[in-house]
Amino acid sequence: MKNKIKDKIKKEAVLGAFQGFNSPNMVEIIGYAGLDFIVFDSEHGYVTPETMENMVRAAECSRLTPFIRVPQNERQYILKALDIGALGIHVPMVNTRDDAEKAVYHAKYYPRGGRGLAFSQRSTCYGVGVDKRKYLEESNRETMVMVHLETRQAIENLPRILEVEGIDVLFIGPTDLAQSLGYYGDPGHEEVQTMITEAMGLIVETGKVPGVFIADSASASRWVELGARYIAGGVSGICAKAFLDFKDKFKQS
Ligand code: 3PY
Ligand code: MG
Numbered sequence: 001m002k003n004k005i006k007d008k009i010k011k012e013a014v015l016g017a018f019q020g021f022n023s024p025n026m027v028e029i030i031g032y033a034g035l036d037f038i039v040f041d042s043e044h045g046y047v048t049p050e051t052m053e054n055m056v057r058a059a060e061c062s063r064l065t066p067f068i069r070v071p072q073n074e075r076q077y078i079l080k081a082l083d084i085g086a087l088g089i090h091v092p093m094v095n096t097r098d099d100a101e102k103a104v105y106h107a108k109y110y111p112r113g114g115r116g117l118a119f120s121q122r123s124t125c126y127g128v129g130v131d132k133r134k135y136l137e138e139s140n141r142e143t144m145v146m147v148h149l150e151t152r153q154a155i156e157n158l159p160r161i162l163e164v165e166g167i168d169v170l171f172i173g174p175t176d177l178a179q180s181l182g183y184y185g186d187p188g189h190e191e192v193q194t195m196i197t198e199a200m201g202l203i204v205e206t207g208k209v210p211g212v213f214i215a216d217s218a219s220a221s222r223w224v225e226l227g228a229r230y231i232a233g234g235v236s237g238i239c240a241k242a243f244l245d246f247k248d249k250f251k252q253s
Contacts, residue, residue, distance in 0.1 A: 001123075001135075003087045003142040005037050005065045006168065009209055009229045015217070018069065019235040020045020024058035026235065031062020039067045039232060042077070043092045049080075053122065056085045067146065073099055075116070078106040083121040088144030090171065095153040097160040104166035107145050109136050112166060144168040146211065146230070150176035155199050162206045169230045170203050171211040172196050187215075200226045216241070 008014050016037035017030055030038055038059050040047050047055065052068070059066035069090035070077035081089050091103040105113040117136075119127035124135055145166055149155060150173030161170070174187035174196060183189040196212065203210040204227035211230030212223050220231045 001087070001138050001142050003065060003144060005087070005230075006142060006144060008036065009169070013220075013224045013229045013231055015220075016065075016067075016230075016232040017235045017238065018045075018213075018232055019055070020047065021236070022047055022051040022055075024051065024054045027055050027058040027064065028062045030235070031059060031064035035064060037065040037067055037232075039069050039090050040086070041069045042081075043069045043071050043090075045069075049084075053084050056122075060085070067144070073103050075106045078103070079116050082107065082115065082139075082143060083118070083123050085122045087142060088146060088168065090146045090148060092148045092173075093150060093154075093176075094147035094161065095151055096157050097164060100147050100161045100164040100167060103147055104145050104164060107143055108140050108166060112140055146171045148173045148176075149199065150174075151180040152177075153180075155195055158199055158202055162203065162208060167208070169209050169211040170199075171213070171230065171232075172199060173213055175213070196223075197226060200228060203227070 005014055014036035016035055016039060018039045018041045019026060020041035027038060040052055040055055056066045066086050067088040067090055068081035068086040069092060070081050073091045073094065078089055089107055094100050094103060106115055107113060109115045109117060119130060119132065124130050146169040147167055148171050149158065174192060178187040178189060178192045181192055183192055200210045209230060210228045212228050214220050214231055214233050215237060217233065223231065
């Protein structure tokens with residue numbers, strides 16, 4: 001169970017997308033288009049459990065690394081996301097050091113954490129021919145934890161959140177961050193942008209990896225220059241833009 005994102009972000013920025021609806025076919029299209037990873041969104045989205053499993057399979061078939069954004073930072077969500085075969089989790093609204101510790105604890109097996117263990121699950125090939133010790137070591141090494149920093153409180157607590165071992169990406173959510181600062185629907189506001197820039201500076205300074213959600217890929221280079229190595233957009237937003245463009249360029253004669 002090699003997680004190619006884990007190695008790649010050490011050297012360069014990776015690109016992915018959040019998908020919050022049922023469609024394994026869409027996952028394959030994104031994979032064949034050459035993105036690095038996909039995040040199935042069960043915080044805002046409504047992916048049903050059976051289709052979630054098939055979307056993880058579709059990602060594997062099309063060389064996309066599958067992650068799942070869990071609805072909230074709770075054991076049962078993190079456990080199911082990983083047991084179904086996601087190679088990492090996105091955890092929304094991580095506001096304190098304790099929140100960050102909790103996310104890592106439920107994503108990692110003993111000795112780092114307390115992830116529940118069952119060899120009957122998809123992630124362990126249903127126990128068929130599995131080398132149990134090797135699986136545990138590999139899983140703890142390859143499973144990624146992405147914590148969402150998306151409130152003023154999270155940014156204020158960033159120095160303490162950064163102390164937690166086992167977080168792979170500190171992912172900034174500009175939409176929620178903007179509303180937490182009072183700028184509803186305006187993540188481009190100067191104060192929000194300054195806060196993101198400063199947070200990224202601190203993350204990079206401590207040798208960790210910042211990530212960020214973007215509305216369009218043209219804006220990514222600015223974050224990459226600041227050290228972000230994990231960039232994601234939203235599938236519906238990307239599709240909506242592509243269809244609007246498709247319609248706008250339609251000429252009848
Ligand atoms: C946000 O911008 O609030 C996000 O959660 C992006 O994923
Ligand atoms: Mg958010």
